[in-house]
Amino acid sequence: MRHEHVISAKQFTRADIEAVLDRAADFAANQQDVADAHEGALLATAFFEPSTRTKMSFEAAIKRLGGDVIDMGPVEFSSVSKGETLADTLRVIEGYADAIVLRHPMEGSATMATEYVDVPLLNAGDGAGQHPTQTLLDLFTIREEVGLDDLTIGIMGDLKYGRTVHSLAQALTNFDTAQHFISPESLRLPRSVRYDLHDQGAKVREHEDFEAILSELDVLYVTRIQRERFPDEDEYKAVSGQYQLDKEMILEHNEDLTVLHPLPRVDEVAPGIDSLPGAKYFEQAHNGVPVRMALLDMLL
Ligand code: NCD
Numbered sequence: 635m636r637h638e639h640v641i642s643a644k645q646f647t648r649a650d651i652e653a654v655l656d657r658a659a660d661f662a663a664n665q666q667d668v669a670d671a672h673e674g675a676l677l678a679t680a681f682f683e684p685s686t687r688t689k690m691s692f693e694a695a696i697k698r699l700g701g702d703v704i705d706m707g708p709v710e711f712s713s714v715s716k717g718e719t720l721a722d723t724l725r726v727i728e729g730y731a732d733a734i735v736l737r738h739p740m741e742g743s744a745t746m747a748t749e750y751v752d753v754p755l756l757n758a759g760d761g762a763g764q765h766p767t768q769t770l771l772d773l774f775t776i777r778e779e780v781g782l783d784d785l786t787i788g789i790m791g792d793l794k795y796g797r798t799v800h801s802l803a804q805a806l807t808n809f810d811t812a813q814h815f816i817s818p819e820s821l822r823l824p825r826s827v828r829y830d831l832h833d834q835g836a837k838v839r840e841h842e843d844f845e846a847i848l849s850e851l852d853v854l855y856v857t858r859i860q861r862e863r864f865p866d867e868d869e870y871k872a873v874s875g876q877y878q879l880d881k882e883m884i885l886e887h888n889e890d891l892t893v894l895h896p897l898p899r900v901d902e903v904a905p906g907i908d909s910l911p912g913a914k915y916f917e918q919a920h921n922g923v924p925v926r927m928a929l930l931d932m933l934l
Contacts, residue, residue, distance in 0.1 A: 639755045640929065641744045643766045643801035644830065648808040655774050657928035658921070665698060665924070668931075675701030675934050678731035680723065681758070682709050682738045687897060688758045688768065691922030692735050695930055698923065704730060721750045728753045732934055736760075754933040762795040762824075762863050768896055769801040771925040772855070775918040779892045780852045782809040790816040790844055791857035791877055791902055793823045795864075798896040799857055800827050807834040814851065816844045818873045821859070844877060848887035854879070855894045856902050874901075881906035894918050 661668060677696040681689055693703045706712050706727065714723060720743060727734055728751040736744055737758040744757035744764070759765045776782055787806065793799050793815055804827070806813060813836060815823055822840060823831075831838050841847055848854070856879060864870040878901055884891055895903055895915040907913050 638933065639744075639748050639757075640766050640933070641748065641755070641757045642764045643769045643805040644764075646766070646769075646805055646808065651770070651773060651805060651808060654770055654925065654928045654932065655777055657931060658770075658774050658924040661698075661927045661931075662921070662924035668699060668927070670700035671931060672696070672934055673700040675699065675733075675930075676731045677701060677703045677930065678706070678727045678734045679703060680706040680727060680734060680736050680738075682714070682720075682736075683759065685737055685758070687919050687922055688737065688765075689735075691919075692756075692758070692767075692926050692930075694923045695926035699927055699930060699934075701732075701930075701934075720747065724755075725750050727751075733930065756929070756933075759797055761797070762800075762860070763797055764801045765797040765896075766801050766805075767926060767929060768798045768922075769805045770929065771918060771921045772798070772802050772894065772896070773805060774921050774925050775894060775914060776853055776892075778921075779914055782806075782811065785809065785811040786814070786850055786852050787811060788814045788816055788844065788847060788851045788854045789857070790854060790879075792821050792859045793817045793857075794821040795860035796857045799855075800824070802855065803827060803831060803836075804834075807831060807836045812837040812839075814839050814841060814847055816841045816847065816877070818842060818876055820869070821873060844879075845883060845887065848883065848891065851888065851891060853892045853894060856899075857896065858898060858900050858902060877902055878904065879907065880904040881910060884910060884912070 696703050724747050733754040735756045735758045739761050741761035741763035744760045861870050892912045
């Protein structure tokens with residue numbers, strides 16, 4: 635990787651992505667062989683928002699590389715609750731660890747944090763901004779299932795507040811991919827992301843209805859409506875429950891569809907889909923470990 639910090643998927647070139655995914659594939663195939671590659675390395679996790687997959691898979695990744703993790707713990711038990719600024723907290727943590735994983739509710743917080751820390755900083759989600767390490771595991775899964783070139787993907791749900799969507803859409807511009815964005819009008823991609831896609835010559839279409847497009851897709855990437863980011867609960871209620879994929883729809887329109895989801899899901903992917911061969915969201919979550927091992931191996 636050319637960049638010491640991993641802040642946005644916009645910084646990834648095709649070569650960067652392929653290097654991480656290739657190394658991740660090696661790790662996935664030989665997890666036991668690499669157990670002491672980074673003995674003594676310490677990774678700090680600072681999560682100012684809830685997380686299960688991202689935090690635990692980073693922990694698993696550094697431990698499988700022979701290193702260890704130190705965790706800030708819940709925000710309410712940290713010095714943040716005494717009024718410490720994010721900048722001060724991170725300047726302290728960087729003295730304890732070889733790299734920092736940060737998740738914070740404020741968009742732009744990870745970029746801001748790079749002003750203060752010299753160890754590699756990995757953005758594990760900055761509000762509705764970016765989630766670049768999730769994108770790498772999404773790409774790894776897509777590459778394993780159907781390949782990244784000559785791909786037709788639907789990205790559905792909360793395109794406005796969904797940071798995994800913003801990062802994935804940007805990273806896919808490195809490949810020969812047609813992207814169909816499916817959402818209610820009020821949750822369309824932010825203008826800034828649409829501008830970047832346009833600027834990069836991405837093949838993009840937008841839709842409100844999803845059933846009509848299912849038969850054209852290789853992959854459908856479904857996302858949760860990001861309730862916690864809505865300024866007003868009524869606005870959330872107006873759009874919640876509108877996009878619910880079920881097993882019958884897949885069997886009727888496209889039996890070969892690969893269904894992905896960054897998880898957690900609420901009601902947008904019916905549990906009946908889990909038993910279909912194309913349901914790959916749990917594998918996708920598991921791929922977080924080898925992909926984050928690859929990333930840490932290259933940064934540390
Ligand atoms: C996502 C996130 O935090 O943005 N979760 C994850 O990291 N797998 C998606 C979400 O919360 O909906």
